[in-house]
Amino acid sequence: MSAPKTLYDKIWDAHVAHEAPDGTCLLYIDRHLVHEVTSPQAFEGLRMAGRRVRCPGRTIAVPDHNVPTTRDREQGIANEESRIQVETLDRNAREFGIHYYPVNDIRQGIVHIVGPEQGWTLPGMTVVCGDSHTATHGAFGALAHGIGTSEVEHVLATQTLIQKKSKNMKVEVTGSLGPGVTAKDITLSIIGRTGTAGGTGHVIEYCGEAIRGLSMEGRMTVCNMAIEGGARAGLIAPDEKTFDYVRGRPHAPKGAAWEAALAWWRTLKSDEGAHWDKVVTIRAEEIAPVVTWGTSPEDVLPITGSVPHPEEFEGGKVAAARRSLDYMGLTPGTRLQDIPIDAVFIGSCTNGRIEDLRAAAAVLKGRRLAEGVRGMVVPGSGLVRLQAEEEGLDRIFTEAGFEWRLAGCSMCLGMNPDQLRPGERCAATSNRNFEGRQGRGGRTHLMSPAMAAAAGVMGRLTDVRELL
Amino acid sequence: MTPFTSLTGIAAPMPLVNIDTDMIIPKQFLKTIQRTGLGKNLFDEMRYTPDGREIPDFVLNREPWRRAEILIAGANFGCGSSREHAPWALLDFGIRCVIAPSFADIFHGNCFKNGILPVTLPQAAVDHLMEDAQKGANARITVNLPEQTVTASDGTVFAFEIDPFRKHCLLHGLDDIGLTLEKAAAIDAYEARLKAERPWV
Numbered sequence: 001m002s003a004p005k006t007l008y009d010k011i012w013d014a015h016v017a018h019e020a021p022d023g024t025c026l027l028y029i030d031r032h033l034v035h036e037v038t039s040p041q042a043f044e045g046l047r048m049a050g051r052r053v054r055c056p057g058r059t060i061a062v063p064d065h066n067v068p069t070t071r072d073r074e075q076g077i078a079n080e081e082s083r084i085q086v087e088t089l090d091r092n093a094r095e096f097g098i099h100y101y102p103v104n105d106i107r108q109g110i111v112h113i114v115g116p117e118q119g120w121t122l123p124g125m126t127v128v129c130g131d132s133h134t135a136t137h138g139a140f141g142a143l144a145h146g147i148g149t150s151e152v153e154h155v156l157a158t159q160t161l162i163q164k165k166s167k168n169m170k171v172e173v174t175g176s177l178g179p180g181v182t183a184k185d186i187t188l189s190i191i192g193r194t195g196t197a198g199g200t201g202h203v204i205e206y207c208g209e210a211i212r213g214l215s216m217e218g219r220m221t222v223c224n225m226a227i228e229g230g231a232r233a234g235l236i237a238p239d240e241k242t243f244d245y246v247r248g249r250p251h252a253p254k255g256a257a258w259e260a261a262l263a264w265w266r267t268l269k270s271d272e273g274a275h276w277d278k279v280v281t282i283r284a285e286e287i288a289p290v291v292t293w294g295t296s297p298e299d300v301l302p303i304t305g306s307v308p309h310p311e312e313f314e315g316g317k318v319a320a321a322r323r324s325l326d327y328m329g330l331t332p333g334t335r336l337q338d339i340p341i342d343a344v345f346i347g348s349c350t351n352g353r354i355e356d357l358r359a360a361a362a363v364l365k366g367r368r369l370a371e372g373v374r375g376m377v378v379p380g381s382g383l384v385r386l387q388a389e390e391e392g393l394d395r396i397f398t399e400a401g402f403e404w405r406l407a408g409c410s411m412c413l414g415m416n417p418d419q420l421r422p423g424e425r426c427a428a429t430s431n432r433n434f435e436g437r438q439g440r441g442g443r444t445h446l447m448s449p450a451m452a453a454a455a456g457v458m459g460r461l462t463d464v465r466e467l468l
Numbered sequence: 469m470t471p472f473t474s475l476t477g478i479a480a481p482m483p484l485v486n487i488d489t490d491m492i493i494p495k496q497f498l499k500t501i502q503r504t505g506l507g508k509n510l511f512d513e514m515r516y517t518p519d520g521r522e523i524p525d526f527v528l529n530r531e532p533w534r535r536a537e538i539l540i541a542g543a544n545f546g547c548g549s550s551r552e553h554a555p556w557a558l559l560d561f562g563i564r565c566v567i568a569p570s571f572a573d574i575f576h577g578n579c580f581k582n583g584i585l586p587v588t589l590p591q592a593a594v595d596h597l598m599e600d601a602q603k604g605a606n607a608r609i610t611v612n613l614p615e616q617t618v619t620a621s622d623g624t625v626f627a628f629e630i631d632p633f634r635k636h637c638l639l640h641g642l643d644d645i646g647l648t649l650e651k652a653a654a655i656d657a658y659e660a661r662l663k664a665e666r667p668w669v
């Protein structure tokens with residue numbers, strides 16, 4: 001018998017096309033997702049070198065980062081630079097013959113939501129995209145990570161990546177979650193514990209009862225933020241829930257191919273006795289609904305806490321915390337629940353799936369946004385929007401005073417017109433609270449969809465458990 | 469890609485941890501379809517007021533650091549997104565080397581693809597160089613890739629580790645794609661195997 005392997009070891013071994021004596025590998029890439037922001041220079045590079053896309057059938061493109069989310073986009077994109085970028089993707093997709101979901105296709109959406117939805121993402125695959133939140137696809141037990149534009153060009157030309165193996169890290173979440181506590185609270189709490197560099201150089205496998213208990217949507221939320229924890233990728237071993245989600249999707253295998261795939265997928269789990277370079281264990285019972293207070297995703301506290309004093313930290317973090325609090329306009333010692341908000345953003349590849357919209361709508365049903373608070377709901381894909389409308393969620397949102405938008409990245413990064421104004425404070429379901437992330441001077445507090453909805457209703461950061 | 473061998477230059481001190489890619493190049497500048505021209509927007513929101521005037525205190529707006537070729541920073545430099553616009557902006561400004569106690573993974577890899585050398589040194593060494601960098605033009609720092617050393621202005625030498633393959637590529641300015649295409653036979657063989665073993669992929 002061969003030595004026990006982790007899930008990551010198994011997927012890695014199955015994809016090594018070439019290994020140099022120093023351990024540098026050519027890793028074969030099964031799926032390459034492409035969007036408009038990080039690809040133009042890569043296609044241009046191919047053109048200049050007279051190269052073609054090696055496997056157009058493994059390459060899928062969709063514009064998401066700077067498409068407007070208002071109805072008028074059907075008439076064309078007003079911002080010239082955004083329009084040029086999207087048109088460049090259109091042209092490249094056509095010229096190189098890759099799968100493409102244009103802006104006005106009902107299947108268009110955030111690339112990390114479209115991939116799984118269309119069945120492009122399957123267990124045991126290698127998936128890359130010129131976007132750090134590619135980690136999302138790890139929820140299927142796929143080795144998925146972000147790459148830079150030079151690597152996008154490299155994958156387009158060779159269908160491989162030059163890689164060295166990362167280390168194995170296990171994050172186990174034992175027990176079960178309390179009421180009002182969600183996948184977002186798990187993933188933020190892990191980063192709060194391990195820091196934004198805690199996973200550097202590692203691939204994380206999330207496991208334990210609380211992770212098993214999550215839906216596929218929840219698992220995608222957890223893996224989505226593996227990158228905020230510094231890891232290359234996050235993984236969750238596939239199980240019956242995974243197979244049920246994948247079965248019947250447009251690009252999932254069918255018939256005999258499905259059976260063969262399933263047989264392999266069932267072997268995709270870490271063996272007993274496999275070696276871990278780092279292990280972190282967290283008890284689900286200890287996880288409360290959390291929010292971020294600063295400008296790094298590791299600045300996480302339970303909603304019942306207070307804004308920390310910079311002196312509580314060590315080393316370089318003291319200055320960083322001071323700068324954060326200054327930027328966020330917060331005074332140490334203030335109760336988090338006393339912080340008023342101006343805006344609510346529900347969406348992004350972290351929390352823009354149907355289950356997220358359901359969770360927010362459940363809190364909002366029969367309630368309204370507090371006076372002076374603006375709210376925006378941006379479904380992660382056209383199909384998520386359609387399903388939400390079939391379930392009547394759009395009405396709950398609009399009756400609560402929210403704007404109901406078309407699919408895209410939207411205010412997660414504010415590359416399109418959806419942005420915070422300077423000083424505006426937002427309860428956001430996205431994944432990054434960096435300075436200026438949602439618009440110059442904008443202040444972002446990360447949290448779950450239910451928590452964001454609760455904050456909207458109360459007009460301040462709120463413990464959703466009080467509204468359940 | 470321009471090869472990197474050795475460099476003696478002015479180093480700009482940025483004693484902040486977790487400098488993220490949104491700080492290095494804010495997203496409004498990602499709409500370009502080119503690789504060049506981003507240097508003027510490097511650290512845009514720290515460097516300019518909202519109406520576009522220079523913020524005099526910011527290190528890259530001050531002499532002599534306007535001419536910096538090396539950046540010295542706190543831990544976890546380059547965290548955040550995978551945008552290669554971050555190294556493109558550094559390069560376009562004239563930075564060829566970043567020295568920090570640690571780097572975010574994707575950013576670290578992106579540097580090598582663009583002829584920028586990321587040097588990881590222990591905190592104490594970075595502190596020493598940071599102090600040195602504060603002295604401006606009087607303290608030129610030398611980075612020598614073949615020798616794998618950084619030399620402070622007082623002559624203190626710090627050795628650093630680097631992946632031999634990446635070092636080789638950087639020294640010779642080698643293009644990854646060209647190197648990989650030399651192994652096309654291995655990729656063909658892998659694809660044949662894949663077709664037999666996992667035809668659904």
Ligand code: SF4
Nearest residue numbers: 133348349409412413
């Ligand atoms: S939703 Fe946000 S994090 Fe996700 S891909 Fe879009 S910009 Fe990136």
